[in-house]
Amino acid sequence: MHPLLTTAHEQYRHTIREFAEAEIKAIAGILDDAGTFSPELTRKMGILGLFGITIPEQYGGLNKDTLSYIIAVEELARIDSSQAATVASHNSLGIGPIYEFGTEKQKSELLPQLCTGDKLWAFGLTEETAGSDVRGTKTEARLENGSWVINGSKIFITNSSSELSYGATLQAVTGMKNGEKELSAILVPRSTPGYRSERTGNKMMWRAADTGKLFFENCRVPEENLLGTRGMGAKIMLKTLDSGRLSIAAMGLGLARGAFEMSLDYSRRREQFGQPIARFQSIAFKLADMDMKIELARNILYKACVMKDRGELFAREAAMAKLYCSEIAREVADEAVQIYGSYGLFKDNTIERFYRDQRILQIGEGTSEILRIVISRYLGLKHLL
Ligand SMILES: Cc1cc2nc3c(=O)[nH]c(=O)nc-3n(C[C@H](O)[C@H](O)[C@H](O)COP(=O)(O)OP(=O)(O)OC[C@H]3O[C@@H](n4cnc5c(N)ncnc54)[C@H](O)[C@@H]3O)c2cc1C
Secondary structure: OOOOOOHHHHHHHHHHHHHHHHHHHHHHHHHHHHOOOOHHHHHHHHHOOOOOOOOOHHHOOOOOOHHHHHHHHHHHHHHOHHHHHHHHHHHHHHHHHHHHHOOHHHHHHHHHHHOOOOOEEEEEOOEOOEOOOHHHOOOEEEEEOOEEEEEEEEEEEEOOOOOOEEEEEEEEEEEEEOOEEEEEEEEEEOOOOOEEEEEOOOOOOOOOOOEEEEEEEEEEEEHHHEEOOOOOHHHHHHHHHHHHHHHHHHHHHHHHHHHHHHHHHHHHHOEEOOEEHHHOHHHHHHHHHHHHHHHHHHHHHHHHHHHHHOOOOOHHHHHHHHHHHHHHHHHHHHHHHHHHHHHHHOOOOHHHHHHHHHHHHHOOOOOHHHHHHHHHHOOOOOOOO
Protein backbone atom coordinates (compact mmCIF):
# COMPACT_ATOMS: atom_id res chain seq x y z
CA MET A 1 0.00 0.00 0.00
CA HIS A 2 1.24 3.51 -0.83
CA PRO A 3 2.46 5.27 2.37
CA LEU A 4 0.04 8.19 1.87
CA LEU A 5 -3.02 5.90 1.64
CA THR A 6 -5.15 4.38 4.38
CA THR A 7 -7.03 1.08 4.39
CA ALA A 8 -10.21 3.08 3.71
CA HIS A 9 -8.62 4.45 0.51
CA GLU A 10 -7.70 0.94 -0.60
CA GLN A 11 -11.20 -0.34 0.15
CA TYR A 12 -12.65 2.49 -1.92
CA ARG A 13 -10.22 1.65 -4.75
CA HIS A 14 -11.41 -1.94 -4.59
CA THR A 15 -15.08 -0.85 -4.87
CA ILE A 16 -14.42 1.32 -7.94
CA ARG A 17 -12.20 -1.32 -9.53
CA GLU A 18 -14.89 -3.99 -9.12
CA PHE A 19 -17.47 -1.66 -10.66
CA ALA A 20 -15.19 -0.73 -13.59
CA GLU A 21 -14.35 -4.39 -14.26
CA ALA A 22 -17.98 -5.50 -14.02
CA GLU A 23 -19.88 -2.63 -15.65
CA ILE A 24 -17.48 -0.80 -17.97
CA LYS A 25 -14.83 -3.19 -19.28
CA ALA A 26 -17.08 -5.22 -21.58
CA ILE A 27 -18.73 -2.23 -23.24
CA ALA A 28 -15.90 0.32 -23.34
CA GLY A 29 -14.67 -0.81 -26.76
CA ILE A 30 -18.20 -0.97 -28.19
CA LEU A 31 -19.03 2.58 -27.05
CA ASP A 32 -15.66 3.81 -28.33
CA ASP A 33 -16.19 2.21 -31.75
CA ALA A 34 -19.64 3.73 -32.06
CA GLY A 35 -18.52 7.08 -30.61
CA THR A 36 -21.47 6.91 -28.21
CA PHE A 37 -21.93 8.54 -24.82
CA SER A 38 -24.00 6.26 -22.57
CA PRO A 39 -26.54 7.97 -20.25
CA GLU A 40 -27.33 4.53 -18.73
CA LEU A 41 -23.72 3.90 -17.73
CA THR A 42 -23.45 7.46 -16.44
CA ARG A 43 -26.50 6.91 -14.23
CA LYS A 44 -24.97 3.67 -12.91
CA MET A 45 -21.82 5.61 -11.98
CA GLY A 46 -24.14 8.11 -10.30
CA ILE A 47 -25.69 5.40 -8.14
CA LEU A 48 -22.18 4.60 -6.92
CA GLY A 49 -21.81 8.25 -5.87
CA LEU A 50 -19.21 9.11 -8.49
CA PHE A 51 -20.72 12.51 -9.32
CA GLY A 52 -20.22 14.19 -5.96
CA ILE A 53 -17.26 12.42 -4.42
CA THR A 54 -15.77 15.28 -2.38
CA ILE A 55 -19.00 17.25 -1.86
CA PRO A 56 -20.36 17.24 1.75
CA GLU A 57 -23.32 14.97 2.47
CA GLN A 58 -25.62 17.94 3.17
CA TYR A 59 -25.44 18.72 -0.58
CA GLY A 60 -25.84 15.08 -1.65
CA GLY A 61 -22.17 14.11 -1.98
CA LEU A 62 -19.97 11.40 -0.44
CA ASN A 63 -17.80 13.84 1.55
CA LYS A 64 -14.58 11.99 0.68
CA ASP A 65 -11.11 13.49 0.49
CA THR A 66 -9.23 14.43 -2.68
CA LEU A 67 -7.15 11.25 -2.59
CA SER A 68 -10.31 9.11 -2.71
CA TYR A 69 -11.60 11.10 -5.66
CA ILE A 70 -8.30 10.74 -7.49
CA ILE A 71 -8.23 6.99 -6.79
CA ALA A 72 -11.73 6.70 -8.30
CA VAL A 73 -10.69 8.53 -11.49
CA GLU A 74 -7.50 6.45 -11.67
CA GLU A 75 -9.44 3.18 -11.41
CA LEU A 76 -11.93 4.26 -14.08
CA ALA A 77 -9.11 5.31 -16.44
CA ARG A 78 -7.39 1.97 -15.88
CA ILE A 79 -10.36 0.51 -17.75
CA ASP A 80 -11.80 3.35 -19.85
CA SER A 81 -10.72 6.98 -20.22
CA SER A 82 -14.08 8.12 -21.59
CA GLN A 83 -15.95 7.25 -18.39
CA ALA A 84 -13.10 8.68 -16.31
CA ALA A 85 -13.37 11.92 -18.32
CA THR A 86 -17.13 12.16 -17.72
CA VAL A 87 -16.64 11.76 -13.96
CA ALA A 88 -13.50 13.94 -13.69
CA SER A 89 -14.94 16.80 -15.70
CA HIS A 90 -18.18 16.88 -13.71
CA ASN A 91 -16.47 16.68 -10.30
CA SER A 92 -13.49 18.98 -10.88
CA LEU A 93 -14.80 21.45 -13.44
CA GLY A 94 -18.57 21.19 -13.14
CA ILE A 95 -19.50 21.10 -9.46
CA GLY A 96 -16.04 21.96 -8.03
CA PRO A 97 -16.30 25.74 -8.61
CA ILE A 98 -19.98 25.82 -7.56
CA TYR A 99 -19.03 24.27 -4.23
CA GLU A 100 -15.93 26.42 -3.76
CA PHE A 101 -17.24 29.81 -4.91
CA GLY A 102 -21.04 29.47 -4.85
CA THR A 103 -23.44 31.22 -2.45
CA GLU A 104 -25.38 29.04 -0.03
CA LYS A 105 -28.43 29.44 -2.30
CA GLN A 106 -26.52 28.38 -5.42
CA LYS A 107 -25.04 25.38 -3.62
CA SER A 108 -28.24 24.17 -2.00
CA GLU A 109 -30.25 24.58 -5.21
CA LEU A 110 -27.78 23.04 -7.65
CA LEU A 111 -25.52 20.56 -5.89
CA PRO A 112 -28.10 18.00 -4.66
CA GLN A 113 -29.37 17.63 -8.24
CA LEU A 114 -25.85 17.52 -9.66
CA CYS A 115 -24.51 14.80 -7.34
CA THR A 116 -26.84 12.12 -8.72
CA GLY A 117 -25.47 11.30 -12.19
CA ASP A 118 -28.82 12.31 -13.71
CA LYS A 119 -27.68 15.85 -14.45
CA LEU A 120 -24.23 16.96 -15.60
CA TRP A 121 -22.73 20.43 -15.31
CA ALA A 122 -20.06 21.73 -17.71
CA PHE A 123 -17.20 24.21 -17.55
CA GLY A 124 -17.19 26.66 -20.45
CA LEU A 125 -13.85 28.37 -20.75
CA THR A 126 -12.49 27.47 -24.20
CA GLU A 127 -13.51 29.49 -27.26
CA GLU A 128 -12.10 29.72 -30.75
CA THR A 129 -10.01 32.70 -29.59
CA ALA A 130 -9.45 31.47 -26.02
CA GLY A 131 -7.46 28.24 -25.71
CA SER A 132 -4.26 28.45 -23.69
CA ASP A 133 -4.86 32.21 -23.57
CA VAL A 134 -7.76 32.22 -21.13
CA ARG A 135 -8.12 36.00 -21.49
CA GLY A 136 -8.99 35.58 -25.15
CA THR A 137 -12.68 35.18 -24.18
CA LYS A 138 -15.12 36.95 -26.49
CA THR A 139 -18.41 35.71 -25.00
CA GLU A 140 -20.07 38.77 -23.45
CA ALA A 141 -22.50 39.16 -20.57
CA ARG A 142 -24.20 42.56 -20.27
CA LEU A 143 -26.09 43.50 -17.11
CA GLU A 144 -29.56 44.73 -18.06
CA ASN A 145 -32.49 45.25 -15.65
CA GLY A 146 -31.24 42.70 -13.13
CA SER A 147 -30.29 40.05 -15.72
CA TRP A 148 -27.11 39.02 -17.49
CA VAL A 149 -27.69 38.99 -21.25
CA ILE A 150 -25.19 36.57 -22.73
CA ASN A 151 -23.98 36.34 -26.32
CA GLY A 152 -21.16 34.19 -27.63
CA SER A 153 -20.03 30.58 -27.95
CA LYS A 154 -17.76 27.92 -26.43
CA ILE A 155 -16.02 24.93 -28.01
CA PHE A 156 -14.71 21.53 -26.89
CA ILE A 157 -16.88 21.49 -23.75
CA THR A 158 -17.11 18.16 -21.89
CA ASN A 159 -20.57 17.02 -20.66
CA SER A 160 -22.31 19.84 -22.52
CA SER A 161 -24.49 18.27 -25.18
CA SER A 162 -26.01 14.96 -24.02
CA GLU A 163 -29.51 14.44 -22.66
CA LEU A 164 -28.00 14.63 -19.17
CA SER A 165 -26.42 18.06 -19.68
CA TYR A 166 -28.06 20.53 -17.33
CA GLY A 167 -26.02 23.71 -17.79
CA ALA A 168 -22.59 25.28 -17.63
CA THR A 169 -20.41 27.78 -15.79
CA LEU A 170 -19.22 30.29 -18.38
CA GLN A 171 -16.36 32.73 -18.39
CA ALA A 172 -17.70 35.90 -20.00
CA VAL A 173 -16.54 39.47 -20.53
CA THR A 174 -18.70 41.63 -18.26
CA GLY A 175 -17.05 44.97 -19.05
CA MET A 176 -13.72 46.79 -19.41
CA LYS A 177 -11.56 48.08 -16.56
CA ASN A 178 -8.41 50.18 -17.11
CA GLY A 179 -8.36 49.03 -20.74
CA GLU A 180 -8.50 45.34 -19.70
CA LYS A 181 -11.35 42.86 -20.05
CA GLU A 182 -13.35 42.29 -16.87
CA LEU A 183 -13.95 38.53 -16.81
CA SER A 184 -16.67 36.96 -14.67
CA ALA A 185 -18.06 33.46 -14.14
CA ILE A 186 -21.81 32.95 -14.62
CA LEU A 187 -24.00 29.90 -14.00
CA VAL A 188 -26.23 29.26 -17.02
CA PRO A 189 -28.87 26.49 -16.99
CA ARG A 190 -29.42 24.73 -20.28
CA SER A 191 -33.16 25.45 -20.14
CA THR A 192 -32.49 29.19 -20.59
CA PRO A 193 -33.98 30.48 -23.87
CA GLY A 194 -31.16 31.26 -26.33
CA TYR A 195 -28.89 28.47 -24.98
CA ARG A 196 -28.05 25.89 -27.64
CA SER A 197 -25.66 22.93 -27.65
CA GLU A 198 -24.27 20.85 -30.48
CA ARG A 199 -22.43 17.54 -30.13
CA THR A 200 -18.86 17.42 -31.47
CA GLY A 201 -18.14 14.06 -33.09
CA ASN A 202 -15.17 12.59 -34.97
CA LYS A 203 -12.89 12.55 -31.96
CA MET A 204 -9.70 10.50 -31.91
CA MET A 205 -9.98 9.92 -28.16
CA TRP A 206 -12.59 9.93 -25.34
CA ARG A 207 -14.99 8.80 -28.03
CA ALA A 208 -17.57 7.65 -25.47
CA ALA A 209 -17.46 10.92 -23.53
CA ASP A 210 -19.69 13.83 -24.50
CA THR A 211 -17.99 16.86 -26.08
CA GLY A 212 -19.96 19.77 -27.45
CA LYS A 213 -20.17 23.35 -28.65
CA LEU A 214 -22.31 25.88 -26.82
CA PHE A 215 -24.03 28.90 -28.35
CA PHE A 216 -25.66 31.78 -26.48
CA GLU A 217 -27.97 34.21 -28.20
CA ASN A 218 -29.45 36.91 -25.96
CA CYS A 219 -29.50 34.32 -23.22
CA ARG A 220 -30.91 35.93 -20.04
CA VAL A 221 -30.13 34.71 -16.51
CA PRO A 222 -30.72 36.50 -13.18
CA GLU A 223 -27.92 38.74 -11.88
CA GLU A 224 -27.63 36.40 -8.87
CA ASN A 225 -26.29 33.66 -11.21
CA LEU A 226 -22.90 35.34 -10.98
CA LEU A 227 -20.42 32.91 -9.40
CA GLY A 228 -18.15 34.64 -6.89
CA THR A 229 -17.84 38.37 -7.44
CA ARG A 230 -17.82 40.42 -10.61
CA GLY A 231 -14.35 40.40 -12.22
CA MET A 232 -13.34 37.20 -10.43
CA GLY A 233 -13.87 34.98 -13.49
CA ALA A 234 -10.26 34.31 -14.45
CA LYS A 235 -9.34 33.58 -10.81
CA ILE A 236 -12.21 31.09 -10.51
CA MET A 237 -11.33 29.42 -13.80
CA LEU A 238 -7.61 29.15 -13.01
CA LYS A 239 -8.23 27.84 -9.46
CA THR A 240 -10.65 25.32 -10.90
CA LEU A 241 -7.99 24.22 -13.37
CA ASP A 242 -5.50 23.64 -10.52
CA SER A 243 -7.89 21.03 -9.09
CA GLY A 244 -8.83 19.76 -12.53
CA ARG A 245 -5.18 19.07 -13.25
CA LEU A 246 -5.13 16.52 -10.42
CA SER A 247 -7.90 14.57 -12.14
CA ILE A 248 -6.21 14.72 -15.56
CA ALA A 249 -3.07 13.45 -13.82
CA ALA A 250 -5.16 10.62 -12.32
CA MET A 251 -6.36 9.76 -15.80
CA GLY A 252 -2.74 9.58 -16.98
CA LEU A 253 -1.76 7.40 -14.04
CA GLY A 254 -4.77 5.06 -14.46
CA LEU A 255 -4.31 4.78 -18.22
CA ALA A 256 -0.59 4.06 -17.80
CA ARG A 257 -1.39 1.36 -15.25
CA GLY A 258 -3.95 -0.26 -17.54
CA ALA A 259 -1.52 -0.21 -20.48
CA PHE A 260 1.31 -1.55 -18.32
CA GLU A 261 -0.77 -4.41 -16.89
CA MET A 262 -1.98 -5.42 -20.35
CA SER A 263 1.50 -5.41 -21.85
CA LEU A 264 3.03 -7.28 -18.91
CA ASP A 265 0.40 -9.98 -19.27
CA TYR A 266 0.85 -10.11 -23.05
CA SER A 267 4.64 -10.33 -22.79
CA ARG A 268 4.29 -13.43 -20.62
CA ARG A 269 1.91 -15.10 -23.08
CA ARG A 270 3.45 -14.16 -26.43
CA GLU A 271 6.18 -16.59 -27.48
CA GLN A 272 8.85 -15.94 -30.08
CA PHE A 273 12.08 -17.84 -30.62
CA GLY A 274 10.66 -20.56 -28.34
CA GLN A 275 10.13 -18.43 -25.24
CA PRO A 276 7.85 -15.70 -23.83
CA ILE A 277 9.00 -12.29 -25.09
CA ALA A 278 9.12 -11.12 -21.42
CA ARG A 279 12.31 -13.16 -21.15
CA PHE A 280 14.10 -10.91 -23.64
CA GLN A 281 16.02 -8.29 -21.74
CA SER A 282 14.88 -5.47 -24.05
CA ILE A 283 11.22 -6.25 -23.27
CA ALA A 284 11.83 -6.77 -19.53
CA PHE A 285 13.68 -3.42 -19.35
CA LYS A 286 10.81 -1.65 -21.11
CA LEU A 287 8.46 -3.08 -18.47
CA ALA A 288 10.84 -2.05 -15.68
CA ASP A 289 10.94 1.53 -17.01
CA MET A 290 7.13 1.62 -17.29
CA ASP A 291 6.76 0.38 -13.72
CA MET A 292 9.23 2.99 -12.44
CA LYS A 293 7.52 5.87 -14.27
CA ILE A 294 4.13 4.81 -12.88
CA GLU A 295 5.57 4.69 -9.37
CA LEU A 296 7.03 8.22 -9.70
CA ALA A 297 3.81 9.54 -11.24
CA ARG A 298 1.80 8.11 -8.34
CA ASN A 299 4.11 9.78 -5.79
CA ILE A 300 3.82 13.32 -7.15
CA LEU A 301 0.07 13.00 -7.73
CA TYR A 302 -0.78 11.63 -4.28
CA LYS A 303 1.50 14.23 -2.67
CA ALA A 304 -0.35 17.06 -4.47
CA CYS A 305 -3.71 15.61 -3.29
CA VAL A 306 -2.58 15.47 0.33
CA MET A 307 -1.34 19.09 0.09
CA LYS A 308 -4.75 20.15 -1.25
CA ASP A 309 -6.57 18.36 1.56
CA ARG A 310 -4.30 19.99 4.15
CA GLY A 311 -5.23 23.40 2.76
CA GLU A 312 -1.68 24.05 1.52
CA LEU A 313 -0.87 25.75 -1.80
CA PHE A 314 -0.69 22.95 -4.34
CA ALA A 315 -0.73 24.65 -7.78
CA ARG A 316 2.96 23.90 -8.47
CA GLU A 317 2.59 20.24 -7.51
CA ALA A 318 -0.70 19.97 -9.46
CA ALA A 319 1.06 21.34 -12.57
CA MET A 320 3.94 18.89 -12.09
CA ALA A 321 1.57 15.97 -11.49
CA LYS A 322 -0.50 16.77 -14.59
CA LEU A 323 2.59 17.29 -16.74
CA TYR A 324 4.41 14.19 -15.52
CA CYS A 325 1.44 11.80 -15.40
CA SER A 326 0.24 12.83 -18.86
CA GLU A 327 3.70 12.50 -20.39
CA ILE A 328 4.40 9.09 -18.87
CA ALA A 329 0.94 7.97 -20.04
CA ARG A 330 2.10 8.68 -23.58
CA GLU A 331 5.44 6.90 -23.07
CA VAL A 332 3.88 3.88 -21.37
CA ALA A 333 1.08 3.50 -23.94
CA ASP A 334 3.63 3.83 -26.75
CA GLU A 335 5.90 1.14 -25.29
CA ALA A 336 2.87 -1.06 -24.61
CA VAL A 337 1.98 -0.95 -28.32
CA GLN A 338 5.62 -1.79 -29.12
CA ILE A 339 5.39 -4.87 -26.88
CA TYR A 340 2.19 -5.97 -28.63
CA GLY A 341 3.87 -5.63 -32.05
CA SER A 342 1.43 -5.51 -34.97
CA TYR A 343 -1.41 -6.90 -32.84
CA GLY A 344 -1.39 -3.62 -30.90
CA LEU A 345 -2.24 -1.66 -34.03
CA PHE A 346 -5.68 -3.19 -34.51
CA LYS A 347 -8.95 -2.05 -33.01
CA ASP A 348 -9.87 -5.48 -31.68
CA ASN A 349 -7.06 -5.00 -29.19
CA THR A 350 -7.80 -2.73 -26.19
CA ILE A 351 -4.29 -1.27 -26.18
CA GLU A 352 -5.12 0.56 -29.42
CA ARG A 353 -7.83 2.55 -27.59
CA PHE A 354 -5.43 3.34 -24.73
CA TYR A 355 -2.85 4.61 -27.24
CA ARG A 356 -5.43 7.05 -28.67
CA ASP A 357 -6.97 8.06 -25.34
CA GLN A 358 -3.68 9.22 -23.80
CA ARG A 359 -3.15 11.88 -26.44
CA ILE A 360 -5.48 14.54 -25.04
CA LEU A 361 -3.88 14.36 -21.61
CA GLN A 362 -0.94 16.49 -22.78
CA ILE A 363 -3.35 19.10 -24.20
CA GLY A 364 -6.50 19.55 -22.07
CA GLU A 365 -6.51 21.75 -18.93
CA GLY A 366 -3.11 23.27 -19.68
CA THR A 367 -0.89 21.97 -22.46
CA SER A 368 2.51 20.54 -21.56
CA GLU A 369 4.07 23.77 -22.85
CA ILE A 370 1.85 25.96 -20.63
CA LEU A 371 2.50 23.75 -17.60
CA ARG A 372 6.25 24.16 -18.07
CA ILE A 373 5.64 27.92 -18.03
CA VAL A 374 3.63 27.57 -14.79
CA ILE A 375 6.40 25.53 -13.15
CA SER A 376 9.10 27.95 -14.40
CA ARG A 377 7.29 30.79 -12.66
CA TYR A 378 7.88 29.04 -9.33
CA LEU A 379 11.59 29.28 -10.14
CA GLY A 380 11.20 33.05 -10.27
CA LEU A 381 11.23 33.12 -14.08
CA LYS A 382 8.33 35.55 -14.30
CA HIS A 383 9.14 36.89 -17.75
CA LEU A 384 7.42 33.82 -19.19
CA LEU A 385 3.79 34.86 -19.95
C1 LIG B 1 -12.11 16.30 -25.70
C2 LIG B 1 -11.85 17.66 -25.17
C3 LIG B 1 -12.52 18.08 -24.03
C4 LIG B 1 -12.34 19.39 -23.55
N1 LIG B 1 -13.09 19.82 -22.48
C5 LIG B 1 -13.08 21.13 -22.14
C6 LIG B 1 -14.00 21.65 -21.18
O1 LIG B 1 -14.79 20.90 -20.58
N2 LIG B 1 -14.00 22.99 -20.92
C7 LIG B 1 -13.15 23.85 -21.56
O2 LIG B 1 -13.21 25.05 -21.29
N3 LIG B 1 -12.24 23.38 -22.47
C8 LIG B 1 -12.20 22.06 -22.79
N4 LIG B 1 -11.31 21.58 -23.74
C9 LIG B 1 -10.39 22.51 -24.38
C10 LIG B 1 -8.93 22.35 -23.98
O3 LIG B 1 -8.75 22.60 -22.61
C11 LIG B 1 -8.10 23.31 -24.87
O4 LIG B 1 -8.18 22.79 -26.18
C12 LIG B 1 -6.67 23.40 -24.40
O5 LIG B 1 -6.62 24.22 -23.25
C13 LIG B 1 -5.71 23.99 -25.43
O6 LIG B 1 -6.24 25.07 -26.13
P1 LIG B 1 -6.17 25.09 -27.74
O7 LIG B 1 -6.64 23.76 -28.21
O8 LIG B 1 -6.89 26.29 -28.22
O9 LIG B 1 -4.63 25.18 -28.08
P2 LIG B 1 -3.74 26.52 -28.28
O10 LIG B 1 -3.82 27.37 -27.07
O11 LIG B 1 -4.08 27.13 -29.59
O12 LIG B 1 -2.29 25.91 -28.35
C14 LIG B 1 -1.73 25.35 -29.55
C15 LIG B 1 -0.25 25.03 -29.28
O13 LIG B 1 0.45 26.26 -28.98
C16 LIG B 1 1.09 26.13 -27.72
N5 LIG B 1 1.08 27.42 -27.03
C17 LIG B 1 0.03 28.28 -26.86
N6 LIG B 1 0.42 29.35 -26.15
C18 LIG B 1 1.72 29.17 -25.84
C19 LIG B 1 2.70 29.92 -25.13
N7 LIG B 1 2.41 31.08 -24.53
N8 LIG B 1 3.95 29.42 -25.01
C20 LIG B 1 4.26 28.23 -25.58
N9 LIG B 1 3.40 27.47 -26.28
C21 LIG B 1 2.15 27.93 -26.40
C22 LIG B 1 0.29 25.08 -26.95
O14 LIG B 1 1.04 24.51 -25.92
C23 LIG B 1 -0.06 24.10 -28.07
O15 LIG B 1 1.02 23.25 -28.30
C24 LIG B 1 -11.43 20.27 -24.20
C25 LIG B 1 -10.70 19.81 -25.32
C26 LIG B 1 -10.92 18.53 -25.81
C27 LIG B 1 -10.17 18.10 -27.03
